[in-house]
Amino acid sequence: MRLTDQVAIITGAGVGIGKAVALRYAAEGARVVVAEIDTLTGRATADAIHAAHGEALFVRTDVAEEKDVRAMVEATLGQYGRIDILVNNAAVLMYGRDTRLHEVSSEVWERTLAVNLHGHFLCAKYVLPVMLQQERGCIINLASPTGLRGYENLTAYSSSKGAIAALTRAMAADYSRHNIRVNAIVPGTIDTPMNALELSDEKMRQKLIAMAPSGRLGTADDISRLAVFLASDDAAYCAGGFYPADGGLMAV
Numbered sequence: 493m494r495l496t497d498q499v500a501i502i503t504g505a506g507v508g509i510g511k512a513v514a515l516r517y518a519a520e521g522a523r524v525v526v527a528e529i530d531t532l533t534g535r536a537t538a539d540a541i542h543a544a545h546g547e548a549l550f551v552r553t554d555v556a557e558e559k560d561v562r563a564m565v566e567a568t569l570g571q572y573g574r575i576d577i578l579v580n581n582a583a584v585l586m587y588g589r590d591t592r593l594h595e596v597s598s599e600v601w602e603r604t605l606a607v608n609l610h611g612h613f614l615c616a617k618y619v620l621p622v623m624l625q626q627e628r629g630c631i632i633n634l635a636s637p638t639g640l641r642g643y644e645n646l647t648a649y650s651s652s653k654g655a656i657a658a659l660t661r662a663m664a665a666d667y668s669r670h671n672i673r674v675n676a677i678v679p680g681t682i683d684t685p686m687n688a689l690e691l692s693d694e695k696m697r698q699k700l701i702a703m704a705p706s707g708r709l710g711t712a713d714d715i716s717r718l719a720v721f722l723a724s725d726d727a728a729y730c731a732g733g734f735y736p737a738d739g740g741l742m743a744v
């Protein structure tokens with residue numbers, strides 16, 4: 493096992509990529525904190541880990557709410573006494589409402605930035621003092637090709653993900669010397685609930701499949717395997733990096 497006794501907070505671990513990372517981390521021996529806004533799915537992830545004889549704690553958390561994040565970090569320390577890994581995964585994509593800039597409502601813009609950017613900021617803000625004290629830690633941010641290239645009809649989401657790229661570099665510059673490794677995963681099009689609406693349109697599904705040279709959509713598990721590597725000692729010299737798992741999408 494590659495993460496034995498590591499304490500890992502995973503935000504948005506109720507479904508999709510976050511859930512896959514939570515299950516795989518637990519299988520690799522980590523003690524997993526499921527920080528999820530949705531009680532039903534968050535509990536279900538923790539229950540699945542327990543059923544597999546793993547260790548997990550569900551803490552209902554809206555990552556955009558400072559008091560929730562503070563309480564989640566306190567609950568983690570109360571239960572496990574340390575924090576080794578933070579996976580900043582929770583995000584929203586308001587498909588159909590996040591369009592061209594002049595059509596995007598302030599509500600869509602503000603909530604997208606609140607969860608996708610401010611949420612990353614808040615979780616890191618409360619976890620970093622713990623990691624600094626431990627002189628050890630690993631933070632994985634979830635970036636996106638939409639933040640690195642121009643995509644149509646995704647103004648708020650793309651902006652939030654572009655900011656995650658900058659945030660990852662800034663964090664790596666400040667914390668690598670403290671033995672806290674900060675990296676970003678850049679998933680391609682992954683078959684998760686986030687894309688369910690878009691992928692339910694067969695023409696759109698085929699278009700998205702064709703965009704990646706690998707000729708298929710990614711799975712949440714394609715990402716969870718990379719997340720294990722980045723959190724493990726195998727990635728000891730990896731800091732400030734952007735790691736695509738995208739079937740070649742960004743290469744063409």
Ligand SMILES: NC(=O)c1ccc[n+]([C@@H]2O[C@H](COP(=O)([O-])OP(=O)(O)OC[C@H]3O[C@@H](n4cnc5c(N)ncnc54)[C@H](O)[C@@H]3O)[C@@H](O)[C@H]2O)c1
Nearest residue numbers: 504506507508509529554555582583634681682684685686
């Ligand atoms: N799926 C893709 O194709 C893809 C591509 C690139 C990047 N990403 C990124 O990967 C990450 C995971 O994506 P996914 O496809 O699994 O998403 P998803 O929508 O399937 O799951 C997101 C999870 O986050 C939770 N969540 C939403 N708002 C929250 C909040 N305020 N506080 C706590 N939890 C909250 C949701 O309840 C859900 O469980 C996101 O950061 C996303 O931007 C996904």
